Amino acid sequence: MDKIRALIVDDSSVMRKIVERSLRQAGIELEKVVEASNGAEALAALRDNPVDLILCDINMPVMDGLEFVRQSSTVENAKGVPIVMITTEGSESHVVQALTAGARGYIRKPFTPEQVKEHVLPVLGKKP
């Protein structure tokens, strides 16, 4: 698999590190990792950093993940980029809201590296 550029959005720096580690454990080679601690930071980061994959929490201060997904469609660098939510919010309503807004995958915390592999590889066009 080609190396990819990933944007990881979570208000917890620890969780951003864990998500990055899980991507590597899933066999995904990372050329570059861009981090943001909320949706507004992520939108700003996207304007300067083209990426191939976005992993995003929902509950964050300033701008939550659902709003980020809605607004990301207006950013050129985000067009066509798969977004996978990684969140403690596990209700069907949240899943539907995320997918309706444009997310392509949904992972509930706590998660295993295997779950990351299972949900991320398909959106990158790879078999898990």
Add this chain to the structure above:
Amino acid sequence: MSTDTSLATRSHEENWQPVLELAVEEVFEIMLGCRVKPVSAADNPPNRDFTAMVGLAGALGGIITVCCSAKTASCLAKAMLGAAAESEGEVADALGEICNMVSGNFKNKLSCADDRCMLSVPTVVSGGQYNVHSMASGDSMSTVVLFEDAPVTVTLQLNN
């Protein structure tokens, strides 16, 4: 069941204690690689060097706290990160995320909570001289697990 049944009544009728215990066990096993089981709270009193808090609002109102010693908080962060935390802030961040995942996992297991319950972002306090006074003055339940032989106390305090 009537929707205006109090949370305290529901927590007893639906027996939320094992739900809370399972939520804690799953987070520790999946994110920390550690199998834990509830232990006696009387034999393992809480250490409150660090307390992480997540508020619950909506159909399920209250607060969930996770507290432990500073040393245990560092060990938890190390287990999550796979390496020692770089700062006390990172230790607090890790404990806050554990509380966040326990809270989300707990509410996701309750049919009455689901999408009608919202979680706050975590808050973590540290230091030796503080008390946590929750305005959630209803029923409470706790579970204590041992991590590297030290207690980690998880408490759900429900709104009245």
